[in-house]
Structure formats: structure tokens, C-alpha cells
Amino acid sequence: MPRHMPTLILVHEPEKACFDRLVADGFPAERALEISSYLAQSTDLSPEFDELAATCERRGLAFVPVELDDAATALGKADPETTLVWTLTDGVSYFRGGAAPALARLNGLKTIGADDSLFALCQDKFRSGAVLGALGLPVPQAGLARDGHWLVEPPDSAAGWFVKPNRLGAKIGIWQDSRCEDLGNALELSRRVFAAYRDDVVVQPYVAGRNVRASFLGLKPDTGAEALGISFVDSGADFQTMADSLALYGGTGEAAKAAGHYAEPVLLPVADTQPGAAATIRRIAERLRAGLGLRDVFSIDLRVEADDHVHLIEFEVCPGLPCFDFRAYCRSQWGMGLADAMAETAANRLTDQKRHA
Structure with a gap:
């Protein structure tokens, strides 16, 4: 990869690599398929790597996608002065993406996203819930x-x-x-x-209410919670099952579409009907940014009751970038498709870091 040209490295863990590892560890193939499907954003984004390369090139960047198993070697050769690492998948148990930001830090490389400790915390829901509760956030x-x-x-x-x-x-x-x-x-x-x-x-x-997704991309270095996109996610069901998840993303999602089983949830701005709840969610996001260290790119899942009572369910440091909701957010908040939004974020970050070096 170029050592002097500004470079965006996107580290991703493929579904198949995870599937093969789980099967080797003794998981039945059906269970391994379900678990590895959580990495479908890697599958869904890979056809757009050429577009990402082109959008980066227009901004003076090189784009280098790196599979997780190759990350140690690739990041070890990267130039700390000109490289930015964006990790697409988290995980410390079934998935291993949390190793990527740690490797970036080990090699002195700058990153998009939270620090590596949060890549571990967000995947252990009991521990993360305890931390969120200690921060005074409304987690069950x-x-x-x-x-x-x-x-x-x-x-x-x-x-x-x-x-x-x-x-x-x-x-x-x-x-x-x-x-x-x-x-x-x-x-x-x-x-x-x-x-x-x-x-x-x-x-x-059990907490009542409608499901809400809050998405964030710090396209500009000084972006704050005002850029949070907050939407009801109406799928017609109270909660998502594994079968619902399999029908949305990756190879299983493509099969579901071909069979006519795919129904994309409806996104509705929370502020249009419950502005008080939307304001509460922005305050929660600010608390997560200040108290927990979320930054650059993340999502929050919540339940909102009719009386504006908000329940925080989880945060994600690696939101599903190619998913329908994050694409919609990039269009509505930044007026860009996903590839342009990612390239612009990386270019702005590298420019800002060079200015403050």
C-alpha cells in the first residue's frame, strides 16, 4: 500500500472466515451460519469497494480493504503519519474485530471510531449495561x-x-x-x-414502546449530537428474532429477498411525533460521548414509550454501515450516499490531524 499517500484502511471480518472457524470449533453448521450472519455488513459492503476506492481517490486518498486475518501484517507495514484505520466489525467472543483497533494502537495508527476497550465492552451486554447504569443512563x-x-x-x-x-x-x-x-x-x-x-x-x-435507532457519523471533526439521526424502526413486530435478522442482511438476506420474504422496516423521524423523546435521546448520546468515549461513528438502540419515556437498550461502536437505516441516515443528514460519506469522513479526519500535528 502507498506509504506516503494518505490511506484509509478498512478492516473487516468476512462471514465465511467466521463460519469456518465456528464449525472447526464444533458448532453445527446451522448455528455457525446464524452467528456468522452478524458479520453480514462485510458481505454487503464488499461489492462497493471499487466505489469506495473511487470516492477516496477523488479526495486524494488511497483505499485499502483488509480482511481481519491479514490485519496484523497490513497494519504493521502502514505509515503512522498518513494512515487511518476504520474497523467494520467489533467482537471479542464469536467475532474478533475488536483486535483491529488494538493492532492499530499497537502500531501507532490513527483510527475512526471508539478506542479498543469499547469494542470489547459493547459485545458483553451484561457488563455494558452495568457501566451504562453507573453513568446514570436509563438502561433496564x-x-x-x-x-x-x-x-x-x-x-x-x-x-x-x-x-x-x-x-x-x-x-x-x-x-x-x-x-x-x-x-x-x-x-x-x-x-x-x-x-x-x-x-x-x-x-x-420487559419494557414497552417502539424501537428506535439513533445513528451518528462525525463527517466533520467538530460534529456533535446535533447530527444524530433518530428514527422509529417499524417492522410490524415487537422485537427482532434471529429469523428476522437473517432476512435482512448478507447472503441469507439475499436469499430472503429472492424468496419474497424480505420486508424492509419503515423509518420514521422520532422528532416529528415525539420531539421530547428525541431531545432526551440527544442528551443520552452526549452522555455516551462524554462519559463513555463514543465518537466518530456509532449507533444506539432504544425503546420509546408513548409518554416520551426512553429506555436505552444498547450502543454499537460498529453500526451496520451498509444497512438500510445507516444509508438512509447518510442521505438525510449529510446528503450523501454511503461511499461518499465514508470517504469524506476519512478525508476530513486526516486533514484535521495533519493540521494539528
Whole structure:
């Protein structure tokens, strides 16, 4: 790669590499396919690498996509003065993308996104929830169970509980019965999740409301929470299951589209009907930026009740850039397609860093 030309390196973990590793580790192929599908943004973005290269070239940058397994070598050869690293996938358990920002730091390279400690924290939902609660943010309290046994008992809940894997998705309940009225059922779900995915489950009081996605891209270095895009994500379901997720992205998503099973959720601006809730979400984002260190690119998932009460469900340091919601955000907030928005962000960051060097 060029050693003197400003360069954007995009590190990504392919679905197939993850799938093959999981199968080698003893996961059944069906489970490995489900788990590796969380890396579908790598699959979905790869056809646009040529477009990304062209948009970067127009801004005086080289674009170099690097698969995660090649990242140690590639980042070790990169020029710290002219290189910017953007990591597309996070993960410390099933996925390994959290190694990329750590490798960038090891080699003295500048990065887009949060520091590597948050790449680990965001993937452990029980621990991240504890940190968010300590920051005074409105995250539901949680219990933690492993294979039918409580590690931490959940709080009482008149509305029942929601059960989800601890390291495999913060809002996906896997199955339709992931909302349950009895803690015995919650423990049974923990057995099923452990058997299928070798994961603990977070058990939270069920919270009512509509699903909301807040997206952020710091296209300019001084961008603040005013650039947050906050939308209701209306899919017609109360929560997303694994089957719903598989129908949206990657190779499984393409198959779902071909079979006529794909239905893209509707995005509606929260501020149009609940401006008070939108204002609360911006304050939450500012607290996450100041107290947790989110920056550059991230997303937040929330539930918003009709009375504007907001529940913070999770944050993501690697939002699904090629997903429908982030593309819509780039168009509405920045008036750009995804490739141009990414290239412009990188060019602005490298220019700003050179100015302050």
C-alpha cells in the first residue's frame, strides 16, 4: 500500500472466515451460519469497494480493504503519519474485530471510531449495561443466567421479562417466546441459548414502546449530537428474532429477498411525533460521548414509550454501515450516499490531524 499517500484502511471480518472457524470449533453448521450472519455488513459492503476506492481517490486518498486475518501484517507495514484505520466489525467472543483497533494502537495508527476497550465492552451486554447504569443512563436492570442457573437474579417485573443472548445481540430475542411471563421460562430459554450458542442470557424486565435507532457519523471533526439521526424502526413486530435478522442482511438476506420474504422496516423521524423523546435521546448520546468515549461513528438502540419515556437498550461502536437505516441516515443528514460519506469522513479526519500535528 502507498506509504506516503494518505490511506484509509478498512478492516473487516468476512462471514465465511467466521463460519469456518465456528464449525472447526464444533458448532453445527446451522448455528455457525446464524452467528456468522452478524458479520453480514462485510458481505454487503464488499461489492462497493471499487466505489469506495473511487470516492477516496477523488479526495486524494488511497483505499485499502483488509480482511481481519491479514490485519496484523497490513497494519504493521502502514505509515503512522498518513494512515487511518476504520474497523467494520467489533467482537471479542464469536467475532474478533475488536483486535483491529488494538493492532492499530499497537502500531501507532490513527483510527475512526471508539478506542479498543469499547469494542470489547459493547459485545458483553451484561457488563455494558452495568457501566451504562453507573453513568446514570436509563438502561433496564438485568439478571444473568447460564444454562439454567442464575448468576445474577433479575429484578421483579409486573410486565414479564425479555431474554436475550449476552454476547450475540442486545435486542434480538432469538425466538418468538423470548418475552416470557415466568422466570422458570427464562431459565429454560437460557438452557436453549447455551445449548445452541454457548452463551449466557441477559434477563431484563420487559419494557414497552417502539424501537428506535439513533445513528451518528462525525463527517466533520467538530460534529456533535446535533447530527444524530433518530428514527422509529417499524417492522410490524415487537422485537427482532434471529429469523428476522437473517432476512435482512448478507447472503441469507439475499436469499430472503429472492424468496419474497424480505420486508424492509419503515423509518420514521422520532422528532416529528415525539420531539421530547428525541431531545432526551440527544442528551443520552452526549452522555455516551462524554462519559463513555463514543465518537466518530456509532449507533444506539432504544425503546420509546408513548409518554416520551426512553429506555436505552444498547450502543454499537460498529453500526451496520451498509444497512438500510445507516444509508438512509447518510442521505438525510449529510446528503450523501454511503461511499461518499465514508470517504469524506476519512478525508476530513486526516486533514484535521495533519493540521494539528
